Amino acid sequence: MDQASKTTDHPPDLSVQLGPLHLKNPVMVASGTCGYGEEYADFLELGQLGAVVVKGISLRPRPGNPPPRLVETPSGMINAIGLENVGVAAFLTEKLPYLRTQQVPVIVNILGNTVEEYVELATRLDGVDGIAALEINISCPNVKKGGVLFGTNPEAAAGVVRAVRRATALPLITKLTPNVTDIRAIARAAVDAGSDMLSCINTVAAVAVDIFSRRPKLANIVGGLSGPAIKPIALRCTYEVLQAVQCPVIGIGGIMTATDALEFLLVGARAIQVGTANFINPRVTLEIIKGMERFLRVEGLENIGDFIGALDTRCVFPFAEEACDLETMMSKE
Amino acid sequence: MAMVQDDARVVDQQEVAERTFRLRLRSERIAVTARAGQFVMLQVHHGTDPLLKRPFSFHRIMPEEGLIEILYRVVGRGTWCLSQCSPGNHLKIVGPLGNGFTLPEKDDRTVVLIAGGIGIAPLHELMVQLTSNLQADKRHAIHLFYGARTAAELIPTHLYSRLGIMVHCSTDDGSSGYQGYVTQLFELMVNQERHRPALLYACGPLVMLYHVARWSLAQNVPSQLSLESLMACGIGACLGCALPAPHPDDPMTDSYLHVCKDGPIFKAGSIAWTKLQRQPTTPQIYLYN
Ligand SMILES: Cc1cc2nc3c(=O)[nH]c(=O)nc-3n(C[C@H](O)[C@H](O)[C@H](O)COP(=O)(O)OP(=O)(O)OC[C@H]3O[C@@H](n4cnc5c(N)ncnc54)[C@H](O)[C@@H]3O)c2cc1C
Numbered sequence: 001m002d003q004a005s006k007t008t009d010h011p012p013d014l015s016v017q018l019g020p021l022h023l024k025n026p027v028m029v030a031s032g033t034c035g036y037g038e039e040y041a042d043f044l045e046l047g048q049l050g051a052v053v054v055k056g057i058s059l060r061p062r063p064g065n066p067p068p069r070l071v072e073t074p075s076g077m078i079n080a081i082g083l084e085n086v087g088v089a090a091f092l093t094e095k096l097p098y099l100r101t102q103q104v105p106v107i108v109n110i111l112g113n114t115v116e117e118y119v120e121l122a123t124r125l126d127g128v129d130g131i132a133a134l135e136i137n138i139s140c141p142n143v144k145k146g147g148v149l150f151g152t153n154p155e156a157a158a159g160v161v162r163a164v165r166r167a168t169a170l171p172l173i174t175k176l177t178p179n180v181t182d183i184r185a186i187a188r189a190a191v192d193a194g195s196d197m198l199s200c201i202n203t204v205a206a207v208a209v210d211i212f213s214r215r216p217k218l219a220n221i222v223g224g225l226s227g228p229a230i231k232p233i234a235l236r237c238t239y240e241v242l243q244a245v246q247c248p249v250i251g252i253g254g255i256m257t258a259t260d261a262l263e264f265l266l267v268g269a270r271a272i273q274v275g276t277a278n279f280i281n282p283r284v285t286l287e288i289i290k291g292m293e294r295f296l297r298v299e300g301l302e303n304i305g306d307f308i309g310a311l312d313t314r315c316v317f318p319f320a321e322e323a324c325d326l327e328t329m330m331s332k333e
Numbered sequence: 334m335a336m337v338q339d340d341a342r343v344v345d346q347q348e349v350a351e352r353t354f355r356l357r358l359r360s361e362r363i364a365v366t367a368r369a370g371q372f373v374m375l376q377v378h379h380g381t382d383p384l385l386k387r388p389f390s391f392h393r394i395m396p397e398e399g400l401i402e403i404l405y406r407v408v409g410r411g412t413w414c415l416s417q418c419s420p421g422n423h424l425k426i427v428g429p430l431g432n433g434f435t436l437p438e439k440d441d442r443t444v445v446l447i448a449g450g451i452g453i454a455p456l457h458e459l460m461v462q463l464t465s466n467l468q469a470d471k472r473h474a475i476h477l478f479y480g481a482r483t484a485a486e487l488i489p490t491h492l493y494s495r496l497g498i499m500v501h502c503s504t505d506d507g508s509s510g511y512q513g514y515v516t517q518l519f520e521l522m523v524n525q526e527r528h529r530p531a532l533l534y535a536c537g538p539l540v541m542l543y544h545v546a547r548w549s550l551a552q553n554v555p556s557q558l559s560l561e562s563l564m565a566c567g568i569g570a571c572l573g574c575a576l577p578a579p580h581p582d583d584p585m586t587d588s589y590l591h592v593c594k595d596g597p598i599f600k601a602g603s604i605a606w607t608k609l610q611r612q613p614t615t616p617q618i619y620l621y622n
């Protein structure tokens with residue numbers, strides 16, 4: 001019997017275990033790129049996804065930054081949305097009820113300007129029906145420490161995670177920023193402080209300017225780069241984080257296709273999130289899931305777990321065995 | 334109405350004025366639900382650079398034939414890529430998006446449309462809608478004011494006058510019609526004829542829209558303006574297409590509208606004009622390099 005017919009009976013198993021979370025497949029939509037889920041209702045059934053990560057939620061509604069808020073760059077885009085969101089109260093009453101009707105784990109991305117704000121958010125979301133996990137966005141400025149990002153300092157990151165850990169029993173994912181010298185130090189600090197998982201990466205700090213008007217292209221001047229341009233950076237970060245910690249890691253950054261997604265799994269990510277690609281093709285996540293299934297079939301793998309972390313970093317020398325021979329010949333040359 | 338993503342086939346593409354193309358696409362699913370003033374997000378290229386789809390208004394909607402037309406001007410890389418595609422090519426398209434124009438309730442009132450440059454694009458379908466089922470004599474109460482920088486950039490106006498409406502043209506350099514801005518021509522005509530339009534529709538550059546908005550607020554004439562902003566998704570997910578809006582309670586607090594969901598058609602009073610930033614544009618001479 002050939003491999004194809006052997007595996008057609010059972011579709012390959014894409015399910016993954018992320019700490020306490022069991023997902024039917026490793027494909028999620030990333031925070032800030034799928035709104036509150038409902039925006040995609042015309043294009044896909046959210047229940048087909050591994051999980052949905054909603055737009056970052058703060059304690060009070062935030063209006064966001066003045067426009068222009070985004071600009072396209074080669075194979076990427078820079079955004080400075082300014083974390084516009086409806087606030088936790090409206091999220092719970094207006095947005096979550098819809099998500100509850102969809103058979104999909106909902107991960108709530110939270111952000112605050114002080115540790116207290118993170119704690120209050122976690123407290124209000126703790127035990128709420130329909131929330132599967134929290135993703136702590138530590139890429140916000142710590143207003144008490146003069147605007148230093150929580151996510152760029154191991155102690156500050158640990159402080160947020162530890163306080164949130166005490167406030168909720170929900171599984172915690174800490175979302176790391178790539179805009180640091182050593183992402184491993186932040187990763188370790190977050191895990192030691194009680195984070196069940198890590199996700200990486202958030203956007204890469206970036207600037208675009210216009211030579212004709214001599215002005216920055218974003219009102220906020222600095223924004224975050226996302227899309228295919230950042231994939232190699234995201235892969236490097238995922239790789240480094242996995243060297244530093246044992247917990248499940250979710251890979252994010254520039255994923256457009258099943259191949260991109262599988263690259264992150266190969267490096268060792270247990271799941272992935274798709275961001276910018278949703279804007280270009282609102283059904284892209286379904287195509288990625290299909291593409292993963294096809295890959296597993298062709299490779300004769302029955303479950304995705306067999307592929308996760310399969311990266312072989314040993315050097316391969318295809319002609320090594322002929323070394324003696326060759327050396328003798330070369331010495332005669 | 335439901336948004337869909339479709340694989341649209343390019344049926345025809347013509348250069349109808351300088352750097353201006355009319356693209357006809359087959360998408361039955363979008364053509365049957367689309368309304369004037371709505372738009373689509375259209376793939377301009379197969380690859381990651383340019384990355385994002387581009388927003389374009391419906392220029393014509395032909396539900397019976399399952400066709401739509403867009404009219405666009407080449408202003409950068411994305412629109413240049415689009416101008417290179419030919420019949421038989423397939424482009425991913427998402428639509429119909431946004432709110433669209435609201436048609437007037439009574440047919441017998443003076444309606445004015447003001448178009449600046451490529452702003453004529455969404456107004457064509459609107460003119461078709463306004464004139465359908467309207468007796469010829471009543472069509473004279475619909476006036477199109479259409480301005481461009483120079484004659485070469487004007488779409489041949491017989492396309493519009495054959496609908497039976499009144500067409501008034503201007504060019505900045507005087508190479509065709511009135512010399513000056515289209516808003517100047519409009520104000521001149523309104524003052525001369527002493528009849529106020531009952532309703533204004535406009536699409537064009539931001540400065541033009543600003544003048545139309547000012548006039549409509551000052552004269553207390555309702556207006557529907559088609560605005561733009563840079564967009565990533567077109568479906569309300571990225572929140573990138575914000576425009577400043579007056580805050581209902583507190584003028585010191587920032588408040589934003591989203592062009593793709595709340596618009597692209599807005600009343601003059603719903604935009605905080607004083608907080609709008611100028612958008613950089615690439616000078617023409619660099620476009621084809
Ligand atoms: C709702 C909506 C409907 C539109 N309908 C039409 C239409 O029917 N016909 C048409 O020709 N154009 C229309 N536009 C504008 C069109 O989307 C832009 O011209 C196009 O995206 C430019 O892409 P580009 O890659 O060629 O230019 P880029 O290289 O991205 O930019 C070139 C120049 O165009 C400006 N620009 C880019 N995107 C936009 C934008 N979305 N709005 C305004 N300026 C922009 C940039 O600031 C820059 O100066 C519409 C825009 C919106 C938001």
Ligand SMILES: Cc1cc2nc3c(=O)[nH]c(=O)nc-3n(C[C@H](O)[C@H](O)[C@H](O)COP(=O)(O)O)c2cc1C
Pocket residue numbers: 030031032033055056079081083109137175201202203225226227228230252253254255273274275276277571572573
């Ligand atoms: C428009 C936009 C808004 C975003 N908003 C958030 C957010 O609210 N919280 C967050 O943690 N990440 C946010 N992100 C980051 C994404 O979740 C993701 O980490 C990043 O875009 C990299 O993935 P990508 O290349 O697939 O887009 C946003 C990204 C974009 C493009």
Ligand code: FES
Pocket residue numbers: 563564565566567568569570571572573574591592593594
């Ligand atoms: S373009 Fe994404 S929200 Fe409007």
